[in-house]
Structures are given as C-alpha cells and as structure tokens.
Amino acid sequence: MPLPRPLCTRLPGELEAELEERFAALEWSPSEGLRNVVREWLAAHRFRELEFRDTAFGRRAAVRGGPEVWEVAQVAGDEREIGERVESHFSWVGRDALVDALAYAAAFPAEIGRILERNRRLAGGDAS
Secondary structure, eight states: OOOOOOOOOOOOHHHHHHHHHHHHHTTOOHHHHHHHHHHHHHHHHHSTTEEEEEETTEEEEEETTSOBHHHHHHHHGGGOOOOHHHHHHTTTSOHHHHHHHHHHHHHSHHHHHHHHHHHHHHHTTOOO
8 A cells, every 4th residue: 555645834833842742742753643633623524513532542532522432332332323222321412413423433433443342351351
C-alpha cells in the first residue's frame, strides 16, 4: 500500500508550541497528533451529537454529555441498531445522539471493536 501524500502547512510559533505540548501529553508524534486532530474534527462535523474526550485509555468518541460510543455499541450488540433495549438503557440520551453513536461505531469498527474486545478480556479475567 503506498504511503499517503504528505500535506505541509506553516503554523505560528505559539500554535506549534501548544500543539507539541498537547501531543506530548497524549503521547502522540506530531504526525499522529495532526492526523488525529483532523480525524476528530471531521467526525465532529459528520456526527454532530458526538464529542471526543480524554480518558485513562486515550481519546474516545462519546455522546455529548452522555455515554461513550463503545457503551452504546455494547448495549446495541451485534445488530447495532436503535431498539427498545438501547433506548431504555440510555433513556436520558436523545434518539439522534444514539443514532450518531451507532453510525460512528459503524464508520470506525476497528476503533470500537478494540475497546469492546478489551472490555470482554477484562470481564473474563484476562488482562492481557
């Protein structure tokens, strides 16, 4: 697979310093950080009911003021549809937000799948 085309830009010094500090705190390289920032920005425009949060396990997509996306996907199960189980479990969350959460899970299955798999391992007592 060919490498992606590089995209170059110039940043004011103060912005570059702030970005480098933030990326270092997240343990991201500058390239990784910029890719993640752009991906999150695009996702935030595509999935208007979602936000990204810093957690003990890294940055994660979540419903604004509500559960993380993986939590909604876990309750929805393999069908990944809004049903009575999802709506009753997250009764305080609007339907549009739940729809966005499951749409995000469908758009980024590897990301959500890694979180769900880790949770399964931990629940089963295998902390590897």
